[in-house]
Amino acid sequence: MAQSNAASEIPIWARPEPAGRRPRFSRDQIAAAALALADAEGFEAVSMRKIAASLGAGTMSLYRYIATKADLMALLDDALLGEALVPEGEMPADWRDALVLVARQTRATLLRHPWAVHALYGPGQAQNEQAGPNGLRHFEQSLAALDGAPLDMQAKADVIAIVDDYVLGHALQAGEVIARFGGSRAMPAPATEEFMASRLASGDYPHVRALLTGPASQSLIDPGHLEERFERGLRLLVDGFAARPGTSRQRD
Amino acid sequence: MAQSNAASEIPIWARPEPAGRRPRFSRDQIAAAALALADAEGFEAVSMRKIAASLGAGTMSLYRYIATKADLMALLDDALLGEALVPEGEMPADWRDALVLVARQTRATLLRHPWAVHALYGPGQAQNEQAGPNGLRHFEQSLAALDGAPLDMQAKADVIAIVDDYVLGHALQAGEVIARFGGSRAMPAPATEEFMASRLASGDYPHVRALLTGPASQSLIDPGHLEERFERGLRLLVDGFAARPGTSRQRD
DNA sequence: CTTCAATGCGTACACCGTACTCTGAGTAAG
DNA sequence: CTTACTCAGAGTACGGTGTACGCATTGAAG
Numbered sequence: 001m002a003q004s005n006a007a008s009e010i011p012i013w014a015r016p017e018p019a020g021r022r023p024r025f026s027r028d029q030i031a032a033a034a035l036a037l038a039d040a041e042g043f044e045a046v047s048m049r050k051i052a053a054s055l056g057a058g059t060m061s062l063y064r065y066i067a068t069k070a071d072l073m074a075l076l077d078d079a080l081l082g083e084a085l086v087p088e089g090e091m092p093a094d095w096r097d098a099l100v101l102v103a104r105q106t107r108a109t110l111l112r113h114p115w116a117v118h119a120l121y122g123p124g125q126a127q128n129e130q131a132g133p134n135g136l137r138h139f140e141q142s143l144a145a146l147d148g149a150p151l152d153m154q155a156k157a158d159v160i161a162i163v164d165d166y167v168l169g170h171a172l173q174a175g176e177v178i179a180r181f182g183g184s185r186a187m188p189a190p191a192t193e194e195f196m197a198s199r200l201a202s203g204d205y206p207h208v209r210a211l212l213t214g215p216a217s218q219s220l221i222d223p224g225h226l227e228e229r230f231e232r233g234l235r236l237l238v239d240g241f242a243a244r245p246g247t248s249r250q251r252d
Numbered sequence: 253m254a255q256s257n258a259a260s261e262i263p264i265w266a267r268p269e270p271a272g273r274r275p276r277f278s279r280d281q282i283a284a285a286a287l288a289l290a291d292a293e294g295f296e297a298v299s300m301r302k303i304a305a306s307l308g309a310g311t312m313s314l315y316r317y318i319a320t321k322a323d324l325m326a327l328l329d330d331a332l333l334g335e336a337l338v339p340e341g342e343m344p345a346d347w348r349d350a351l352v353l354v355a356r357q358t359r360a361t362l363l364r365h366p367w368a369v370h371a372l373y374g375p376g377q378a379q380n381e382q383a384g385p386n387g388l389r390h391f392e393q394s395l396a397a398l399d400g401a402p403l404d405m406q407a408k409a410d411v412i413a414i415v416d417d418y419v420l421g422h423a424l425q426a427g428e429v430i431a432r433f434g435g436s437r438a439m440p441a442p443a444t445e446e447f448m449a450s451r452l453a454s455g456d457y458p459h460v461r462a463l464l465t466g467p468a469s470q471s472l473i474d475p476g477h478l479e480e481r482f483e484r485g486l487r488l489l490v491d492g493f494a495a496r497p498g499t500s501r502q503r504d
Numbered sequence: 505c506t507t508c509a510a511t512g513c514g515t516a517c518a519c520c521g522t523a524c525t526c527t528g529a530g531t532a533a534g
Numbered sequence: 535c536t537t538a539c540t541c542a543g544a545g546t547a548c549g550g551t552g553t554a555c556g557c558a559t560t561g562a563a564g
Contacts, residue, residue: 009443009444010444011444013451018511020511021560021562022511022562023511024511024512043375044376047551047552048553049550052513057512058514059513059552059553060513060514060515060554060555061513063513063553064510064513069551069552115375117424121369121425122370122374123295123367123370123374124296125428136457136460137456139457139460140456140457140459140460143459143463147459153462153463153466153467154467157471157472158481161472161481162484162485162488165418165422165424166414166417166418166421168420168421169417169419169421169422170421172373172417173373176373189262191261191262191266192262195263195265199265205391207392207395208395210405211395211405211408215405216406216409219406219410220409229410229413232410232414233417236414236488236489236492237492239492240489240492241488244488270541270542272542273529273531273540273541274542300521300522301521309543309544310543310544312522312523312543312546315522316541320521320522321521506563506564507562508564509560509563510560510561510562511560512557513556513557513558513559514555514556514558516554516555517552517554517555518553519552520549520551520552521549521551523546523548524545525546526544527544528542529542530541531539531541533539534537534538
């Protein structure tokens, strides 16, 4: 009990999983339970009590395996990143293809669980420092993908960060769209829509009005178009890196 | 009171601000209080009780002005987006410059308040539907920025969405870095670092090891480099749009 | 069988959002 | 000026959360 304080300072990956007598659960099981619960009832429903209940255990029993809820999230994050890994041996040789594949895989995972971005970068997370095995593996893969690229280390790190930013932002926005309109209820609420219409009719937002009353408005919600858009931006970035490999060098 | 139920269905922007006898607070004041509290004590500290206290009011009095905490967040979001607006008349004529300026302004706002992305796209938000005046204005500005671009409506919407994705993702990651290392304590924890070192020494992550032990590792944290990286990706996107205006079909 | 640390978990506390309800003050009508 | 009515303000309470604490039970080692 002397280090119950220190325990929360040390990342969960540095603390040994209880392996002594006969632990009822493994961390993997707990992470799986959390993931299943998030998928079934939404990210906000993920609570210590509910997870414990879903495992058939008392609430406080979970704390034998996990020091704090943040640790649970670290487990959940790592499980997600495991899903985002490109299978061993499937990494293309060409660095552009490889980079695109990693990005696609990540996007697919983040959209399969629309709450994933929140789990990874939620308000209460201190995620980066806590990079688990799969998180490291994911980063390793990204760097390995650029092995053949004519970039120095610094540039590689930048390229990965830039693509990561893009993928993350896309998943955040698209995930929200999917979470709201995926459940087949496309219509927001009669009063809301009516209010919005009056806002637009005010003439203060002519461009927005033109967009939303035009045919393009449908594409904002269409999952197929979301993906097409994603690919477009991704290609722009990757092709840009290929055309201008330099770091801080610029032209124009 | 009959529609206390319906009130939460209708976005706050559609409900009139209490203007009857003598309301003690305006929504702007409440939003400002929430913003100040988030800046001072962090986003998670933003609670109804604390905001009410900071205004010198009883907790439940807030509910005279706001139907639910989600409404408070809508207010906060709109205040943030107000900060992200490009001042009237300062929009460059060239659409590339304009797009870049909007992106920069947005980034600056989101990084000035590292919790901003969480407020805008947090786990409990239903933000898009609730776009308030400043949110609409922001969107309008983005569309207006592209007025001179040789793009059809659909392509404009895509361009804005792509840049938005990038800015958002960048702010999310950079905001986390800033939130953690901005407060001068750069060192994570002795035990954590030691553990990380042993992980890297295992040889399972050769690329990561090469990166983190090299000179480029410092740049991951340096705010100046963060901005440089942001500009690089942004330029790649904007230049890409200029070079390949088409969506899937060609221009209008 | 005895011993004894480790496991499981019940209770309790501080905090959260908010439904309900009462109080008191401001305003309009008489 | 008095009265009546309405509505802003807020106290209390409920069900939820993360988790500190401490006790009972258990399973393996001696």
